[in-house]
Structures are given as C-alpha cells and as structure tokens.
Amino acid sequence: xxxxxxxxxxxxxxxxxxxxxxxxxxxxxxxxxxxxxxxxxxxxxxxxxxxxxxxxxxxxxxxxxxxxxxxxxxxxxxxxxxxxxxxxxxxxxxxxxxxxxxxxxxxxxxxxxxxxxxxxxxxxxxxxxxxxxxxxxxxxxxxxxxxxxxxxxxxxxxxxxxxxxxxxxxxxxxxxxxxxxxxxxxxxxxxxxxxxxxxxxxxxxxxxxxxxxxxxxxxxxxxxxxxxxxxxxxxxxxxxxxxxxxxxxxxxxxxxxxxxxxxxxxxxxxxxxxxxxxxxxxxxxxxxxxxxxxxxxxxxxxxxxxxxxxxxxxxxxxxxxxxxxxxxxxxxxxxxxxxxxxxxxxxxxxxxxxxxxxxxxxxxxxxxxxxxxxxxxxxxxxxxxxxxxxxxxxxxxxxxxxxxxxxxxxxxxxxxxxxxxxxxxxxxxxxxxxxxxxxxxxxxxxxxxxxxxxxxxxxxxxxxxxxxxxxxxxxxxxxxxxxxxxxxxxxxxxxxxxxxxxxxxxxxxxxxxxxxxxxxxxxxxxxxxxxxxxxxxxxxxxxxxxxxxxxxxxxxxxxxxxxxxxxxxxxxxxxxxxxxxxxxxxxxxxxxxxxxxxxxxxxxxxxxxxxxxxxxxxxxxxxxxxxxxxxxxxxxxxxxxxxxxxxxx
Amino acid sequence: xxxxxxxxxxxxxxxxxxxxxxxxxxxxxxxxxxxxxxxxxxxxxxxxxxxxxxxxxxxxxxxxxxxxxxxxxxxxxxxxxxxxxxxxxxxxxxxxxxxxxxxxxxxxxxxxxxxxxxxxxxxxxxxxxxxxxxxxxxxxxxxxxxxxxxxxxxxxxxxxxxxxxxxxxxxxxxxxxxxxxxxxxxxxxxxxxxxxxxxxxxxxxxxxxxxxxxxxxxxxxxxxxxxxxxxxxxxxxxxxxxxxxxxxxxxxxxxxxxxxxxxxxxxxxxxxxxxxxxxxxxxxxxxxxxxxxxxxxxxxxxxxxxxxxxxxxxxxxxxxxxxxxxxxxxxxxxxxxxxxxxxxxxxxxx
Numbered sequence: 001x002x003x004x005x006x007x008x009x010x011x012x013x014x015x016x017x018x019x020x021x022x023x024x025x026x027x028x029x030x031x032x033x034x035x036x037x038x039x040x041x042x043x044x045x046x047x048x049x050x051x052x053x054x055x056x057x058x059x060x061x062x063x064x065x066x067x068x069x070x071x072x073x074x075x076x077x078x079x080x081x082x083x084x085x086x087x088x089x090x091x092x093x094x095x096x097x098x099x100x101x102x103x104x105x106x107x108x109x110x111x112x113x114x115x116x117x118x119x120x121x122x123x124x125x126x127x128x129x130x131x132x133x134x135x136x137x138x139x140x141x142x143x144x145x146x147x148x149x150x151x152x153x154x155x156x157x158x159x160x161x162x163x164x165x166x167x168x169x170x171x172x173x174x175x176x177x178x179x180x181x182x183x184x185x186x187x188x189x190x191x192x193x194x195x196x197x198x199x200x201x202x203x204x205x206x207x208x209x210x211x212x213x214x215x216x217x218x219x220x221x222x223x224x225x226x227x228x229x230x231x232x233x234x235x236x237x238x239x240x241x242x243x244x245x246x247x248x249x250x251x252x253x254x255x256x257x258x259x260x261x262x263x264x265x266x267x268x269x270x271x272x273x274x275x276x277x278x279x280x281x282x283x284x285x286x287x288x289x290x291x292x293x294x295x296x297x298x299x300x301x302x303x304x305x306x307x308x309x310x311x312x313x314x315x316x317x318x319x320x321x322x323x324x325x326x327x328x329x330x331x332x333x334x335x336x337x338x339x340x341x342x343x344x345x346x347x348x349x350x351x352x353x354x355x356x357x358x359x360x361x362x363x364x365x366x367x368x369x370x371x372x373x374x375x376x377x378x379x380x381x382x383x384x385x386x387x388x389x390x391x392x393x394x395x396x397x398x399x400x401x402x403x404x405x406x407x408x409x410x411x412x413x414x415x416x417x418x419x420x421x422x423x424x425x426x427x428x429x430x431x432x433x434x435x436x437x438x439x440x441x442x443x444x445x446x447x448x449x450x451x452x453x454x455x456x457x458x459x460x461x462x463x464x465x466x467x468x469x470x471x472x473x474x475x476x477x478x479x480x481x482x483x484x485x486x487x488x489x490x491x492x493x494x495x496x497x498x499x500x501x502x503x504x505x506x507x508x509x510x511x512x513x514x515x516x517x518x519x520x521x522x523x524x525x526x527x528x529x530x531x532x533x534x535x536x537x538x539x540x541x542x543x544x545x546x547x548x549x550x551x552x553x554x555x556x557x558x559x560x561x562x563x564x565x566x567x568x569x570x571x572x573x574x575x576x577x578x579x580x581x582x583x584x585x586x587x588x589x590x591x592x593x594x595x596x597x598x599x600x601x602x603x604x605x606x607x608x609x610x611x612x613x614x615x616x617x618x619x620x621x622x623x624x625x626x627x628x629x630x631x632x633x634x635x636x637x638x639x640x641x642x643x644x645x646x647x648x649x
Numbered sequence: 650x651x652x653x654x655x656x657x658x659x660x661x662x663x664x665x666x667x668x669x670x671x672x673x674x675x676x677x678x679x680x681x682x683x684x685x686x687x688x689x690x691x692x693x694x695x696x697x698x699x700x701x702x703x704x705x706x707x708x709x710x711x712x713x714x715x716x717x718x719x720x721x722x723x724x725x726x727x728x729x730x731x732x733x734x735x736x737x738x739x740x741x742x743x744x745x746x747x748x749x750x751x752x753x754x755x756x757x758x759x760x761x762x763x764x765x766x767x768x769x770x771x772x773x774x775x776x777x778x779x780x781x782x783x784x785x786x787x788x789x790x791x792x793x794x795x796x797x798x799x800x801x802x803x804x805x806x807x808x809x810x811x812x813x814x815x816x817x818x819x820x821x822x823x824x825x826x827x828x829x830x831x832x833x834x835x836x837x838x839x840x841x842x843x844x845x846x847x848x849x850x851x852x853x854x855x856x857x858x859x860x861x862x863x864x865x866x867x868x869x870x871x872x873x874x875x876x877x878x879x880x881x882x883x884x885x886x887x888x889x890x891x892x893x894x895x896x897x898x899x900x901x902x903x904x905x906x907x908x909x910x911x912x913x914x915x916x917x918x919x920x921x922x923x924x925x926x927x928x929x930x931x932x933x934x935x936x937x938x939x940x941x942x943x944x945x946x947x948x949x950x951x952x953x954x955x956x957x958x959x960x961x962x963x964x965x966x967x968x969x970x971x972x973x974x975x976x977x978x979x980x981x982x983x984x985x986x987x988x989x990x991x992x993x994x995x996x997x998x999x
Contacts, residue, residue, distance in 0.1 A: 206719035253692040256722040257742040257760065260767045302766050304785045304808055305827040352830060485967065542970045581693060584970045588695060588710070588990065632694050 038408075038419040038455035038470050039124035041509065041527070048117055050561065050570045050600050052164075052618040052641050056092075056117065057109035060143060061574055062557050063122040064472075064507040064527040069550055070110070070629040072636070074170065074195045074219040075248050078110040082124070082141040083476055084503035084533035084551055085449050088427040089140035091133075095150040097273055097290050098135045102344045102358055103316055105430035111246065111267070112145065113223065115162065115174045115191055119146035125421045125453055126377055126406040130284050130326040131277070134340040134362045137324070138381035138402065140425045140449050149189040150240060152231050153178045159648035166618075166641035170195035185229040187240075192222045197249070199636035202626040205256060214634070216249035216261040225271075239274035253632035262301055269294040282328040289321040311349075318344035322362070336379075337365040346431050354435035355390035360428070366404070374409035377421075385428055395434050395442045400426055419455045424448070433482055433495045441495040448479045466513040476503035481537075498537060501548055505531040521563040528556045535583050546585040550630070552577040552593065566604040573597040581631035594627035596620075614645045675700055675709050675716065678751050683954075683961070684712065684997045685974055686728040686737060687990030689721075696725035696739055697990035700753075701974065703957075710990050713746075717755045721746065728995040731775040732794065735997060738782065743767035745782065747797055757797045761790070776814045776841055783809035789821055789837075791844060803844055805837035811859035813867055816887045817841050820867045822856035823849075829874075836869055838890050848890050852883045857901075862929035863908045866893075870900055882912065884932065898925070898934050906953035911939070911960065913948050922948040924962075940981040952996040959984065963993040 041063045053059045057078030061068040069087070071077040079087040088105035091098050092112070099107045121144040129137075136142045148160050157179055164172035176189035197217030202209055227240030246267040275288035293315065300310040322340030329335075340362040347355060366379025385398040406421035429444040455472035481499025509527040516522065533551040535543045547553060554577035561570040577593040580586075602616035617640070621627075624638040682702045687710075689696035698713040698721060713721045722742030729736055730750050737746040745759040761768040761784065769785035779800075780792040785808050791801040806823025813820050818838055825833025832855040838848040853871035860868050867885040882900035886893040899914040910927040912934075926939035940960065942948060949965035949972065957976075964973040964986075972993040975986040 206714045206717065208719055253723075254694070255692070255741055256694050256720055257739075257744045257758070258723070258762060258767050260743075260762060260765055262765075303827060304769070304787065306807065542966070582690070582969045586971060588697070588971075632692050 037123075038417055038457040038472060039126070039421075039453065041122045043120040045118040047559070047561075047570075048114055048120065049614070049645065050568070050602060050616070051559075051572050051598065052600055052616065052620075052643060053114040055110050055114050056112035056120070056143075056145065059114055059117070059120050060109055060122070062525075062527075062559070062572075063143075064470075064509050064529050064557075065124075065505070065531070066122070066529075067531070067551050067555065067576075068629060070635070071633045072629075073197050073199070073214065073217045073251055074110075074193065075221060075246060076110050076217075076251075077108050079106045080109060080143070081551065082122070083451070083474060083505055084501065084531050084548065085140050085451075085476060085478060086427070086447070086481075088430065088447070089425065089449055091136035091139040091142040092145070093132060093136045093142055094145040095147055095273075096131060096133065096275055096286075096288060098133045098320070100135075100318065100342070100344070101294070101316060101430075102318070102428075103314065103346050103431045105427065105433075111221075111244075113191055113193070113221075115172070116147045116149060116160070116176055116189060117145055118148050118151060120144070124451075125419060125423070125455075126408055130324045130336055130338070131286055132324070133288060133320075134322050134324055134338045134364050134381075135320075135342065135360075137338075138362060138364055138383075138404075138425060140423070140427070140451065148176045149178065149187040149225065150227050150238065152185060152229060152236065153180045155649055156180055157648060159646070161647070162643055162645035164641055164643040166195075167636075167639035168196050168199050170197075170641070172643075183230055183232050185231065186226070187229075188224075188226040190222070190224040193219065195219045197251070199639065201254075201634035201636055203254060203628070203634050204626075212254070212259070212634075214251050214254075214636070215259055216263070217251040219246075219248045221246040221248075234278060234280050236277045237275070240272070242271045242273075244269045244271075254634050255632070260302075264297075264299045264301075266297045266299075267294070268296075284326040285323065286325075287323040289319075291317075291319045293317045313347075313349045315347045316344065317347075318342060324364075332370045334368040336367070337363070339363045350437075351391075352437050354392045354431070354440070356394070356431050356435055357388040357390070358428075358431075359386045361385070374407060377404070377406045377408075379404045381425075383426075387434075389435065389442075392435070393442050395429070395444070398428070398446060400446060402426065415458060415460050417457045419453070419457075421451075421453050423451045425451075429482055429495070439484065439494055444482060444495055445480050445497045447482050447497070450477045450479075452476070464515050468509070468511045470507070470509040472507045474503070474505050474507075476505070477501065478503070499535070500537045501533060502536050503531060503533045505529065505533075519565050522560070523563075524558070524560045526556070526558045528554070530554055543583040543585075546583055547580060549580050549583050549589075552579045554593075566606070568602050570600045570602075571597060572600075576629070591628060591631055594625055595623065596625060596627065597622050610649055612647045612649070614643075614647075616643045616645070618642070675712055675753075676702075679753055679999045682999050683974070684728070684735070684753070684999065685963075685987075685989050685993050686725045686995040687972065688725050688992035688994045689723065690969065690991055691724055691741060693991075694720060694723050694742075695991060696721040696723060696742075698725075698728075698737070698753075699987075699989040699993070701987050701989070706985070706987075708987050708989065712753060716748070716753050725994070726770070727772045728997060729773045729775070730997050731780065734794065736773055736780060738770045738773055740769055740771060740785075741767075743769055745770060745780075745792070759792065759797060759799070761799075771809065772811050774812045774814050774819065776817075776819070781812060781814075781819055783812050783821060785809070785827070789819065789839065801844055803839055803846060805839070805846060806833050806835050806849065808833070809837070810857050811869070813859040813861045814841070815861040815865045815867050818847075818887065818890075820859050820861075820869070820885065820887075822859050822869055824856055824872075826855065832874075834871070836867075836885065850885060850890060850892055852885070852892050853881065853895060854878060858903055860903050860905060860910070862905075862910070864930065866929060868903060868910070868929065870903060871895075872901065880914070882927075884929075894932070896934070898937060900925075902950070903927075904951045904953065906960070907955065909935070911951050911953065913951065915948065924948070924951070940977055944983050945975065949992060950994050950996075952998075954998050956998070961996055963996070965992045968992060 065083045067081045092107045160176040173192045178187040202211045225242035229238040250263040252261040271292040273290035278285045295315045298312045303310045320342040324338035326336040342360045345357040361384040364381045368377045402424040408419045426446040426448045453474040457470045478501040480497040483499045507529045511525040514522040533548045556575040559572045580589040582589045598620045600618040605613040685699040687697045700709045700712040722739040724741040726740040727738040735748040743761040747757040771783045774781045782790045788802045807825040810824045811822045821837040823833040834854045835849040855872040857870040857872045873880045884894045900912045902913045904911045912925040924940040925937045926935040947965040950963035960977045962975045
C-alpha cells in the first residue's frame with residue numbers, strides 16, 4: 001500500500017496534459033490592466049533565452065511569492081505554490097487555455113518546455129482580463145504562458161530555431177516557423193530533447209559528504225504541432241493541434257545505501273484547440289474550446305507481487321468550452337463575465353480505482369467603475385461540480401460562490417499605483433484524493449482560500465535609470481485544507497479536510513535598467529519574498545504555529561545582465577532559505593537553504609537585419625552548491641550548456 | 650559594477666554557510682536505559698535510533714549517527730539483540746546494520762541488494778548461530794552470525810512479514826501484501842536442520858506478526874482486508890503443523906509479557922485502539938481492555954520490561970510528527986513518557 005500511496009501522491013503527478021495553446025498577449029494590452037501591475041511579474045523572450053531555462057519550472061522560481069518544488073532532472077516533477085497556497089490553487093494558462101490535470105490537480109511545470117515561450121507572466125489580484133479563460137480568472141493565482149507558434153505575427157515570415165548541447169549528454173533541437181500571408185497565419189513547430197541525465201550530486205550523510213551520480217534519470221521527448229490563424233481588425237481566429245511524447249526514467253529519491261531505481265514513465269498527449277476573439281468598439285468577446293487526451297504508463301519492473309511488476313495505465317481526457325465578454329460604458333463603467341464548462345474523465349487499468357467523470361461549470365460576473373483616479377472592481381464567481389463514478393460511489397455535487405473586490409488607483413501621478421484586494425477562491429479535491437483505492441475519500445469538500453493584499457508600485461525614470469519598485473503585503477488563509485492522514489495504519493492513509501493555514505507575507509520587487517556610455521546597458525531584476533506560512537489547525541498539535549513543510553520563510557532572486565553592443569553576460573541567482581520536510585519544525589526535519597547562480601555569455605550576429613544568429617554558453621549552478629528542494633531529491637552540481645540559435649524576422 | 654560584485658559576494662558568502670552537524674555525546678557503553686528504533690518515513694532517509702537513559706531521563710535521538718557518523722537510512726523495520734550483537738533491519742535502504750550490543754559501535758553493514766534488486770528485508774529471528782530475515786522478494790535469508798554474510802536464501806511465499814522459531818522449525822507469515830486486494834493466507838514452515846520449506850499452512854488472509862509462547866505453540870496474526878474481513882489471531886499446533894484455532898476476538902499485534910501476551914487491536918470503523926491481555930497457556934482472553942488507550946494517539950508497538958515490571962507503549966502520533974514512548978505500570982497508569990524520533994517501532998532494554 002505504501003508504494004501505491006507513493007504512486008498516487010507523487011508519480012502520477014507526472015501524468016499531466018502538457019496542453020499548450022493560444023493566447024493573445026497583444027490583446028491583453030488593450031484590456032484594463034494598469035500600466036504598472038503591482039501583483040504581476042513578467043519574463044520576456046530575451047530573458048528566457050538568456051537564462052537557457054529548460055522548462056517553465058525553472059522560469060517560475062524567478063517570480064516573487066513563488067515556492068518551487070522540484071524533484072530534479074530534465075522533465076522531473078516541478079510544481080509551484082503561490083503565496084503559501086497549494087499548487088492546486090494556481091492556474092497555468094498557455095496561449096489562452098488552462099492546463100489542468102484532474103487526477104493530481106497539479107501541472108508538472110517540468111514538462112512545459114521553455115524553448116518556445118515568448119512571454120511568461122504571473123498574475124494575482126486585478127490583473128486578469130477577458131482574454132483569459134474564465135477558470136483562470138477566478139482562481140487563486142495564474143501563470144500565463146505565450147508561445148511563439150500561437151501568437152500572431154506582425155511579419156510575413158518568422159523563424160525561431162536552436163540547437164543545444166549540454167552536460168549529461170543532453171541534446172535539444174527546436175524549430176518554429178510562422179508564415180503570415182495577408183490576414184492568415186500558418187505556424188508549425190517541433191522540439192526534440194534527449195538526455196542521459198546521470199548527473200553527479202553531493203549530499204550529507206551524517207558527518208560525511210557523499211558524492212554520487214543520479215541513476216535512471218534518462219529523458220527523451222518530442223513535441224510538434226501547428227496552428228492556423230486569421231486576423232482582421234475586428235476578429236481573430238485560431239485553430240491548432242499539439243502532440244507531446246515523453247519517455248523517461250524515474251530516478252526517485254536518493255535512498256541511502258540503495259541505488260536500484262528502475263521505474264519508467266511514458267506520456268503521450270494530444271491537444272486540439274480553437275478560439276475566436278471579437279473586438280468592436282466597446283464590446284469584446286472571446287469564445288474558446290479545446291479537447292485533450294493524456295495517456296501515461298507507469299512501469300515498475302521489479303515489484304514483489306505475483307506479476308513481478310506494476311504496469312499502470314492512466315488516461316485523462318478533457319473537453320472545455322467557454323466564452324468571456326467585456327462591455328465598456330463610456331470608459332467609466334464596465335461589465336464583464338463569462339461561462340466555461342469543462343468535462344473530464346479518468347480511466348486506468350487498475351480495477352480498484354474509480355472511473356470518475358467530472359463536469360465543472362465556471363461562471364463569472366463582475367463590474368469595474370472608474371471614479372476619478374480610483375477604480376473599483378467587484379465580481380462574483382460561481383462553480384458547480386457534478387461527478388459520476390462508473391466504478392463505485394461518486395462524490396456529491398459541489399457548489400460555491402466566491403467574491404472578489406479590489407480598489408486600484410494612482411495616489412499621485414501615473415508613476416505611482418496602489419492596489420488593495422480580497423479574493424476568495426477554492427480548489428476541488430482531485431480524483432486521486434477522492435477515489436484512489438483505500439486512501440481516497442469521496443466525502444471531501446473543496447479546499448478554501450482567502451487572500452488579502454495591499455500593494456504599492458512606483459516606476460520613475462531618473463536620468464538614464466528606468467526604475468520599477470513594487471511592494472506587497474498580504475494575509476492569506478487556507479481552510480478545509482486537504483491533508484493525507486494515516487488513519488488506520490501507516491499503510492492505509494486517508495484524505496481529510498482538516499488543515500488550516502495562516503500566511504503572513506510581504507514581497508518587494510526592484511528592477512533597474514540603466515544605459516551608460518553609449519553602447520552599454522545594464523538590466524537588473526531583484527525580488528524578495530517573506531512568507532510566514534503556519535499551521536493553525538489544532539492548538540494541541542505539536543505542529544501548531546510551525547512553518548508548513550516546504551514553504552521557505554525567505555526567497556530572493558537577483559538577475560543582472562550587462563550588454564555591450566551585441567555581446568552580453570547574465571548572472572541569474574536564486575536564494576531559498578531553509579525549509580522543513582514535514583510540518584513539525586524540529587532539527588531532524590530541516591533542509592538547508594541554498595543559493596544557486598547561473599551565468600550565461602552570449603553574442604549575437606546580425607546579417608541584413610533579418611537574420612540573427614546567437615551563440616551562447618551557460619554555466620548553471622556555477623558555485624557547484626549541493627542543494628535540494630525536496631528532501632532526498634538531490635539537485636545537480638555545476639553543469640554546462642552551449643547553444644546556437646537562429647532567428648529570421 | 651561595484652554594487653554587482655558586492656551583491657554577488659554576499660550571495661557567495663550566504664551560500665557557503667553550512668551548519669555543522671550537532672554532535673551529542675552518548676556514553677561509551679549503554680547501560681540502564683533503552684534503545685529505540687524509529688522507523689522514519691518512506692523516502693525521507695530518516696530512520697533513527699534513540700537512546701533513553703533511565704537514570705536521568707536524558708534522550709539522545711541520534712544514537713546511530715553519533716556512534717557511526719552516518720545515517721541509518723530509510724525505513725527501519727526491526728531491531729533485535731542476539732548474543733553480543735544488535736541487528737537492525739532497514740527496509741527501503743535494504744541493509745542490515747550489525748552493532749555491538751554493549752557499546753553500540755558499528756560492526757558491519759550487510760547490504761541486502763542482490764543482482765541490482767533490493768531484497769527489502771523486513772523482520773528478524775534467530776536460532777543456532779544464524780539470523781533469519783524475511784525479505785519482501787519472497788525469501789528468508791540466512792545470515793551467519795560469525796561471518797555476517799548471507800549464506801543461504803530459502804524460498805517462502807510472497808512478501809513474508811513476521812517469523813518465529815519453535816520446535817526447531819521456523820514459521821514465516823506470507824502476507825502477499827503487494828498483491829492487495831488479493832493477499833496471501835499461508836504460513837511457511839521451514840525445517841531448521843535442512844533449511845527447506847516443508848509445509849505451507851493456510852491460516853487466513855494477510856498474515857502478519859508471528860510469536861511463540863512458552864510452551865512452543867506459535868500464534869500468528871491474520872490482518873484481514875482492513876475492511877470487511879476482521880483482523881484476528883490464530884494458534885498453530887507445532888507438533889502437527891496445522892491450524893489449531895482461530896480466536897474470535899480482534900487482534901492486530903501481539904507482544905509477550907512474561908508468559909502472557911499483550912494484544913493490541915485497532916478498530917477501523919471508529920478509529921480507536923485497545924490493549925488486551927491473553928493467556929496462551931489457558932488460551933483465553935483474560936481482559937479485552939487491560940490498559941486504557943485514552944492517552945495514546947497511535948498505538949504502534951509495545952514492549953514489556955521485566956526488570957521494572959512496566960509496559961512501554963510506542964505512540965506514533967500522526968506518523969508525521971515525532972513519536973513518544975510511554976511507560977505504563979501494569980495497572981495501566983502512564984508513569985512517564987519520552988519524545989523520540991519518527992514512528993518508534995522497536996525497543997531493546999539495557
């Protein structure tokens with residue numbers, strides 16, 4: 001049962017639809033996002049390329065308020081917690097479509113490749129817009145990805161491509177082409193990655209430092225797809241397809257004295273999507289629909305049962321459709337809202353697992369009123385969830401109404417902005433939590449969250465310095481937190497709505513751009529987050545008032561890039577303070593804090609202004625620190641990557 | 650530039666900070682106290698051994714680290730003393746740690762990995778200078794106490810758990826737990842002269858713990874299916890190697906106390922536990938509620954101390970918080986308690 005629990009809670013998290021699709025960032029610009037977004041942070045194409053991030057997980061840790069959980073390795077499980085709420089409270093949106101996984105509730109950011117990401121934004125509070133799916137507009141927070149192949153081009157032909165070679169025999173290839181004759185656009189893309197992944201790491205065993213090599217960490221994947229789009233003044237339209245195939249070894253935890261990992265995971269997913277956006281004077285409409293299928297096979301070839309192995313198939317399917325509207329009455333009063341319906345199911349070859357089907361209905365209605373320099377927003381969302389189970393008892397229907405209120409404005413001039421908001425949201429129990437063999441509990445209620453935020457931003461230009469400062473203070477509360485509790489014995493756990501968490505936090509963001517002499521430019525981005533995330537479930541518990549497992553009290557990022565003409569260097573560093581592997585804050589549960597620093601050096605050659613060739617060398621974890629996000633999951637020491645990219649504009 | 654380099658140096662300095670492991674001194678020889686094996690949690694590498702000094706009540710929760718300089722590993726399942734050595738079974742790390750019984754100094758680490766596969770050792774029994782270890786791959790490994798190497802593997806049923814010696818035979822519970830929901834239901838009988846399985850006795854589904862009474866009768870727990878099929882105790886006639894009796898009261902674990910048994914029972918429906926007293930000589934349940942479990946969060950094991958005439962009860966709390974060893978008088982009063990590591994499971998008194 002122990003192993004089954006492990007599969008339920010960890011491995012199957014890998015079973016994620018890597019649903020990429022469409023989103024129109026340029027249309028976001030016309031929405032009602034303040035010019036300076038206090039609760040939003042952004043990474044642009046250039047920064048993403050310079051960091052040579054492998055996946056969305058590597059990028060997401062650069063945002064303020066984020067705690068990343070990474071199990072290491074290419075394609076390895078990476079999940080994100082925003083401001084102390086669990087991973088399931090964040091929506092991951094790619095090109096206008098929510099990526100979801102109802103089996104685990106968590107999207108594996110390690111399987112969202114960064115190569116084709118042209119824009120990555122973290123969004124909280126009032127920063128949502130009609131262009132986002134309704135399900136993402138009403139969640140606790142969202143992370144928005146825009147990819148090269150699915151954004152509309154202003155040029156007739158655009159090409160992006162790269163070849164990379166790195167430590168542990170890693171090979172990456174990428175090609176994306178966008179062709180836009182007249183009002184149409186055709187795009188195709190493909191990626192391929194292959195790595196042996198046998199990275200060396202060091203860790204502490206008692207008083208000894210041990211050096212080992214991660215085994216069974218090989219990884220191969222490919223993605224390909226294409227999109228057809230049409231864009232006129234009043235209407236845009238897209239339809240596309242994406243395929244993902246992943247074959248990987250699961251290195252598992254580093255177990256002292258036992259290096260016999262041999263489990264494998266293969267993932268195959270297909271996605272089709274389409275949307276239409278209509279903008280006419282004061283009226284904006286987006287209609288969207290997508291369908292996906294994600295099949296995963298988990299194989300443990302040396303399991304001590306009669307078959308001598310575990311060979312599990314899981315198939316998640318989902319179909320989503322919805323629309324979002326916005327109407328603007330004379331620039332002072334807006335109405336917005338929409339509806340989304342998502343149907344999903346899960347099938348497995350495990351006869352004891354349920355066969356659940358979920359119908360999830362999201363609705364949003366809200367208004368914004370502009371009064372002098374102050375903007376008030378109030379909205380309410382409703383969600384209705386109905387489930388069917390073709391193999392056992394179904395969970396009962398759930399209904400929730402969740403309010404959101406905010407006040408934003410410019411206290412002095414437009415260089416200043418403040419934002420005060422409250423959001424109530426929840427996350428549904430996952431299929432695993434409801435139905436997984438003995439541990440599932442079909443009586444689970446959704447996990448509720450409350451977020452209060454006060455923020456201030458200031459963006460002055462002082463001589464040659466372009467400065468952005470943001471500060472936020474927040475209080476969050478999680479109620480009915482879904483916690484795995486071993487009720488019967490260590491082998492038979494059960495899911496219960498027992499947890500309560502208080503989160504007191506603050507974030508500061510500072511970015512400075514500086515042009516000096518004539519050919520030099522310096523760009524620096526730093527942020528710091530404080531998150532006191534404490535268990536307040538039971539006054540008599542030994543963990544009452546203790547920091548929740550895996551949420552660091554302090555996190556910080558500092559990125560500095562210096563450019564001289566077409567040559568540059570970027571230093572990207574990330575600090576995570578010590579954490580606890582379990583909720584009890586005792587020495588034995590402590591995990592050391594760490595700093596990682598990556599350095600990249602790059603040079604760009606431009607030919608005839610349309611061809612550009614970039615040569616780049618990256619050294620990751622240049623300090624060769626041994627570190628881990630998750631206990632027993634050691635991360636790699638110093639490693640290298642060289643890349644050659646070609647772009648046509 | 651200066652600012653950048655300063656910031657970079659600050660990061661470098663911060664990153665170089667490394668906490669020195671705390672070294673807590675433990676006495677050279679272990680006397681008048683107890684060694685507690687704490688199982689830890691799966692994949693946390695945090696199995697540990699605590700030393701509790703009865704004289705002054707001092708608790709050292711890293712006995713193994715302070716004596717060996719290294720960690721015990723992942724999931725410590727069993728610990729027993731035989732002769733001058735203590736044997737610790739570490740299930741997920743797939744090792745057996747052999748320690749000196751007086752000083753607790755390390756003697757040998759036996760790797761239970763064969764042909765690249767971890768054998769997952771589980772429980773210990775001893776006889777005639779040999780250590781018998783159930784391994785989850787369906788074998789009982791024989792370890793010579795002098796050479797400290799595996800000299801033989803005896804094939805039994807699937808996923809063997811408890812084992813016990815009686816009448817020059819070894820009784821091994823085949824749980825088949827990894828075939829759940831269709832577990833095994835047999836006990837393998839091994840002739841200790843020939844080291845071969847001579848019989849399989851069907852006793853009921855999901856066999857777990859095995860214990861021998863002072864007359865040589867073997868009792869085994871059949872754990873049922875944690876749902877409709879209840880968890881019971883059975884008696885095996887070791888003369889004829891047949892199932893003699895399945896008792897009608899509930900039992901999930903059994904421990905010896907003088908010539909009697911302490912029996913614990915966990916009720917799945919109301920999530921409460923109880924501790925009963927059983928007399929294996931008269932084969933009757935003396936009391937179904939011998940000790941009140943009101944002060945115990947998760948009953949995880951028991952051990953009777955014949956010198957102090959007290960019962961030590963292992964409390965795993967909620968499994969993710971550090972556990973307690975609670976000392977009870979034989980009249981059921983909690984005398985004192987000791988906060989130890991995660992999931993305390995076995996005790997050796999010194």
